[in-house]
């Protein structure tokens with residue numbers, strides 16, 4: 001029994017905790033699972049795992065499953081896999097959910113073998129590949145979101161039209177005009193800290209109602225665990241406050257919601273390896289290959305960072321989100337911005353939006369970096385101007401269809417992730433795409449109803 005589980009037992013015996021949520025991050029990075037009583041969890045699930053239907057890892061946003069996934073729910077009789085709780089992820093008290101603890105779980109087959117397509121596993125494999133080379137990844141994810149004054153139910157019933165943003169104008173860095181959003185974001189900040197996350201900064205952003213809360217970087221898996229925990233908790237707090245909050249990458253024609261990922265490598269002993277120790281441009285040879293790998297793999301792997309139709313609405317010209325494939329020192333117009341110096345030298349990957357599954361996005365970045373390192377890829381010249389306006393910069397895949405095509409026909413992706421993972425996420429993207437292709441949108445009605 002781990003220390004965390006001992007503490008959970010003590011909290012339960014003192015009457016402070018009654019239930020444990022056991023959750024697995026799904027393909028979308030959402031938390032799916034069940035509530036267990038503390039005794040049932042400690043005496044059974046914590047030891048043997050806990051069954052959950054395997055369609056949880058082969059479904060779209062609407063919970064539609066279908067044939068063709070590498071893990072096929074129908075063909076396996078809608079059986080169970082096993083959720084094996086990871087004690088390192090236990091949070092004994094959720095400030096927004098009285099008497100409740102939460103633990104994340106890995107998905108394994110009944111015999112104990114990992115479910116290779118599970119997002120946490122996809123990242124674990126890449127982190128293990130790093131560890132084989134004596135390296136470890138540290139990451140921070142920066143989620144932006146929009147808050148509206150309506151409740152989630154009202155927003156849904158109004159089909160998300162005519163909603164009032166919780167701030168009225170561009171409040172980027174503003175310290176006034178925040179009265180409409182402060183009650184909910186204050187609660188989110190404070191309760192996340194009470195739940196154990198380490199807050200660094202928080203501020204309003206460009207789009208009316210937009211806000212960003214940044215937690216301290218740490219080891220990559222823990223950051224991704226914190227990310228899904230934060231997203232889930234922030235929505236619960238918003239719901240309790242009667243506020244609708246969205247992380248979708250592009251809500252309307254205004255600024256999108258990003259999820260910039262800061263990523264650095266260290267030796268497994270903690271030594272920074274990206275800085276060159278004073279000579280040259282500050283970047284070590286390893287870092288130059290690491291950044292080169294990001295650029296070389298980006299078109300093939302962008303699906304793992306931008307998995308939905310809406311992701312690509314954000315990555316269009318005319319906004320403050322990347323559209324090309326380039327890198328530059330402190331250049332926010334590039335998808336890969338090099339920031340920091342010495343031990344803090346790192347990349348900020350600016351492609352993922354608020355919908356990204358952090359495990360997959362970070363796995364893609366680690367895999368791309370390793371590809372660059374293993375193949376000793378030369379680093380192209382940095383972009384020092386406005387990469388968004390430079391037509392000479394190669395274009396990122398502009399739609400989900402293009403990204404899917406690059407992923408499926410990639411020679412690199414199966415080498416980095418294996419055929420099973422490639423096929424599974426291609427299937428997931430196709431499901432998202434074909435749902436969109438069948439849907440008639442408001443845009444089409446406005447454009448064509450009278451005038452066509």
Ligand SMILES: NC(=O)CC[C@H](N)C(=O)O
Pocket residue numbers: 144255256257258314320321322332350
């Ligand atoms: N702070 C920023 O850099 C803005 C990012 C922008 N909201 C995006 O979608 O990428």
